Amino acid sequence: MTRPYIASRADDPRSRIWFDTTPRHLAGPGDPRHVTQALRAAGWKNYGDPDFPHVVLASPDYRHTLVLEPTPDSFASWWRISSKQWHASLGGNTPAEIIAGFTDALLQPAPEVGPDIWPTLQAVGWSYERDERGNERARHPDGVTTMERSATLDSNWFSWTAEVALPTGLGGHRRLWHAYFDDRTPRHLLSGFAAALVDPAPVSRGHYDVPHSHLVTQVERGARGEQLAAAHEARLKASESAARKARRSAPPTARPVPAALAAEPPVSAARSR
Numbered sequence: 001m002t003r004p005y006i007a008s009r010a011d012d013p014r015s016r017i018w019f020d021t022t023p024r025h026l027a028g029p030g031d032p033r034h035v036t037q038a039l040r041a042a043g044w045k046n047y048g049d050p051d052f053p054h055v056v057l058a059s060p061d062y063r064h065t066l067v068l069e070p071t072p073d074s075f076a077s078w079w080r081i082s083s084k085q086w087h088a089s090l091g092g093n094t095p096a097e098i099i100a101g102f103t104d105a106l107l108q109p110a111p112e113v114g115p116d117i118w119p120t121l122q123a124v125g126w127s128y129e130r131d132e133r134g135n136e137r138a139r140h141p142d143g144v145t146t147m148e149r150s151a152t153l154d155s156n157w158f159s160w161t162a163e164v165a166l167p168t169g170l171g172g173h174r175r176l177w178h179a180y181f182d183d184r185t186p187r188h189l190l191s192g193f194a195a196a197l198v199d200p201a202p203v204s205r206g207h208y209d210v211p212h213s214h215l216v217t218q219v220e221r222g223a224r225g226e227q228l229a230a231a232h233e234a235r236l237k238a239s240e241s242a243a244r245k246a247r248r249s250a251p252p253t254a255r256p257v258p259a260a261l262a263a264e265p266p267v268s269a270a271r272s273r
Contacts, residue, residue, distance in 0.1 A: 016225060019218035020202035021210060025145055025164060026176065027203050028210045030096040032068060034232070035079075035103050039066060041236035042107050042243035060247075064106055074211075075175050081106075086184040093177040093211055097203050101196025105189045107242040109249055114187025120194045121147060134158075144173075147194065149183070158183040160190060162197065166212070176211060204228055 009031075021027040032055075039057055040046065044066070048056040054069040067080045070092060077089035079099060090099055121138040122128050126147075130136045137148035147162040160181040165173035181190060204224070210216050 016206060017220065018204040018224050018228065019207055019220050021205040021216050021218050022200070022202045023142075023216065024095055024097055024199065024201070024203045025140075025197055026210075026212065026215045027095050027205055029074075029093055030203060030205060030209075032096055034096040034235075035100050036066070036068065037232075038100065038235055038239040039103060039107075041239040043240075059106070060243075066103065075178065077180070086182050086186070088179070088181045088185060088189075090179040091175070091177040094179055095177075095203060097199075098193065098196045101199075102189050102193040104239070104242075105192030107239060107246060108188070109246050110186055111188055115191040117147075117187065117190050117194050120191065121198060124198045124200075126198075144176075147197070160185065162193070166215075 010033075036055055036057065039059075043060040044057045045060075046055060046057055048054050054067065057066040058064070064081070064083050068078060069080075070078050074092035076091060078092035079088075079090040079094065081088045081090075081103065088102065118128050118136065118138055125141050126138040127141075128136070128138045133151060135148070135150040137146060137150070139146050144166055145162075145164045147160070149158055149160050151158045160183065162179040164176040164178075166176055168174050179193070181193075202219075205218065207218065207220075210218070
């Protein structure tokens with residue numbers, strides 16, 4: 001049956017005019033398929049309900065899950081990525097390319113020693129400070145973007161956050177996006193996130209796809225849909241190759257079923273995607 005044309009953001013990128021947009025951390029959410037399709041190419045399966053606006057992915061070994069559930073509040077936690085040991089959540093305005101720095105690292109074997117996060121930020125001009133309690137913070141030169149590892153005032157339990165908070169002009173701030181990672185999150189995943197956060201390469205956005213156009217620079221490059229489609233296809237093939245390599249190098253383990261999936265009834269073949 002021929003598919004009718006229905007205008008949608010899921011339409012082929014070849015039909016749009018794209019703008020190189022910088023800086024990426026202020027460019028808005030972008031296309032979530034930059035994350036989800038890369039995981040699908042690596043063998044992750046979609047357990048979501050096709051009649052509900054969400055995506056529920058699980059890795060082939062069921063060790064990791066990703067849930068994308070948009071809400072009316074774009075500042076809320078749309079993205080939730082977790083294992084049995086750790087949890088991460090990111091707001092709806094978090095650029096997909098920055099989230100992909102984290103999820104792409106999930107496809108790579110974990111190093112024996114986790115990398116240090118702060119040198120990645122300091123190397124591009126972020127300030128860094130550490131207090132007597134061990135709280136650490138790095139701040140972008142723009143003054144609105146931070147990444148920190150800190151404990152609550154009444155606890156020694158640490159967590160990681162990254163945030164863009166824009167001044168309101170009345171002495172307050174309003175979040176553009178916020179990301180949270182508990183302290184058990186593997187350091188190579190945080191390192192991937194940090195590297196993507198400071199990557200100076202522009203991201204592709206439509207002219208009206210940015211939440212605050214006065215904060216970014218957009219340069220029209222014409223209808224580059226063919227190049228974008230080819231780059232995305234290459235990205236999916238790279239994800240598939242990375243997953244194969246990681247599976248070959250990983251020791252054989254049992255495949256535990258996450259509680260969130262175990263509690264649900266089996267998904268029929270007709271609903272698999």
